[in-house]
Amino acid sequence: MSVTEKATSAEQLRGAGLRVTSARVAILECLRFARHVTAEEVAGKVRERVGHVSTQAIYEALNALTDAGILRRIEPAGSPARYESRVGDNHHHLVCRQCGAVADVDCAVGHAPCLEPAANAGFQVDEADVIYWGLCPDCQGGHP
Amino acid sequence: MSVTEKATSAEQLRGAGLRVTSARVAILECLRFARHVTAEEVAGKVRERVGHVSTQAIYEALNALTDAGILRRIEPAGSPARYESRVGDNHHHLVCRQCGAVADVDCAVGHAPCLEPAANAGFQVDEADVIYWGLCPDCQGGHP
DNA sequence: TCGTTTTCTTGACTTAGTCGTGTTTTTGGG
DNA sequence: CCCAAAAACACGACTAAGTCAAGAAAACGA
Numbered sequence: 001m002s003v004t005e006k007a008t009s010a011e012q013l014r015g016a017g018l019r020v021t022s023a024r025v026a027i028l029e030c031l032r033f034a035r036h037v038t039a040e041e042v043a044g045k046v047r048e049r050v051g052h053v054s055t056q057a058i059y060e061a062l063n064a065l066t067d068a069g070i071l072r073r074i075e076p077a078g079s080p081a082r083y084e085s086r087v088g089d090n091h092h093h094l095v096c097r098q099c100g101a102v103a104d105v106d107c108a109v110g111h112a113p114c115l116e117p118a119a120n121a122g123f124q125v126d127e128a129d130v131i132y133w134g135l136c137p138d139c140q141g142g143h144p
Numbered sequence: 145m146s147v148t149e150k151a152t153s154a155e156q157l158r159g160a161g162l163r164v165t166s167a168r169v170a171i172l173e174c175l176r177f178a179r180h181v182t183a184e185e186v187a188g189k190v191r192e193r194v195g196h197v198s199t200q201a202i203y204e205a206l207n208a209l210t211d212a213g214i215l216r217r218i219e220p221a222g223s224p225a226r227y228e229s230r231v232g233d234n235h236h237h238l239v240c241r242q243c244g245a246v247a248d249v250d251c252a253v254g255h256a257p258c259l260e261p262a263a264n265a266g267f268q269v270d271e272a273d274v275i276y277w278g279l280c281p282d283c284q285g286g287h288p
Numbered sequence: 289t290c291g292t293t294t295t296c297t298t299g300a301c302t303t304a305g306t307c308g309t310g311t312t313t314t315t316g317g318g
Numbered sequence: 319c320c321c322a323a324a325a326a327c328a329c330g331a332c333t334a335a336g337t338c339a340a341g342a343a344a345a346c347g348a
Binding site for chain 1: 217219221222225238240247248249250263264265266267268269270271272273274275276277278279280281284
């Protein structure tokens with residue numbers, strides 16, 4: 001499986017005008033399976049695959065990939081930034097107040113959803129960031 | 145003006161079961177005029193009114209007031225937390241990518257807006273946090 | 289006014305990153 | 319295939335925005 005995937009990851013990088021390095025490929029591979037992971041978690045998984053990579057390299061790569069549109073960064077309040085490889089559909093997120101679990105939600109309002117607020121106060125809006133806060137199924141048992 | 149307002153702020157605090165202190169009253173007074181301000185900005189304004197107050201006291205008071213539902217905290221990605229006194233209507237926010245300016249938006253979808261995502265994945269949702277990202281009128285001049 | 293409880297102060301600590309500087313890798317051209 | 323330029327990475331110092339802990343001060347009910 002990994003041959004095809006590595007090829008795809010490399011192509012993705014080249015297509016975005018980025019150099020192909022083992023760290024970046026490993027990041028993309030990891031995010032194929034792990035979703036909504038923090039930079040530290042990515043670092044751990046990447047190191048499992050390719051040995052030592054500095055934390056700063058992880059940050060820089062994640063920033064580069066995010067800027068290139070290959071990854072999407074979400075930053076729920078009170079949580080470190082999380083990354084996912086599902087991009088381009090501007091879906092939203094459910095976040096559990098208790099355990100921090102994150103789930104994807106498709107938008108209710110169409111394909112470029114919620115992008116237009118009722119009155120935009122003169123702002124030129126290009127993205128809507130929607131987070132639904134609540135309790136995930138596992139945390140609904142109501143224990144203090 | 146300030147007599148009535150101080151009374152009101154004190155009543156608000158007492159009504160929420162919180163002790164009335166000069167720092168808390170000053171915070172509420174400031175947030176009557178200043179909106180979407182950071183903890184540091186609040187600290188500055190509060191100190192103008194009542195002299196020395198420690199930064200930690202500001203943080204603790206803001207947390208207490210937020211927990212009590214008297215203030216609302218918003219935390220746009222890449223910005224420190226901001227506070228506002230407009231609570232209870234679950235309105236949303238426009239944030240400028242360039243200068244960080246924040247503006248209020250009423251919700252388009254009704255009075256308990258966007259609270260229900262299309263599919264909630266079993267989550268018990270109690271709040272929707274919507275941030276529209278874009279450029280404010282002042283930053284639309286397109287200067288690099 | 290007194291005592292309890294909450295709040296405030298001071299200061300150390302933590303987390304999640306950014307900023308430089310110098311050293312490796314990639315990679316396209318010869 | 320080799321080599322220079324550009325990009326990426328390593329290492330370490332630094333920063334912002336808070337939290338945590340222990341003792342002093344202020345609120346408020348009796």
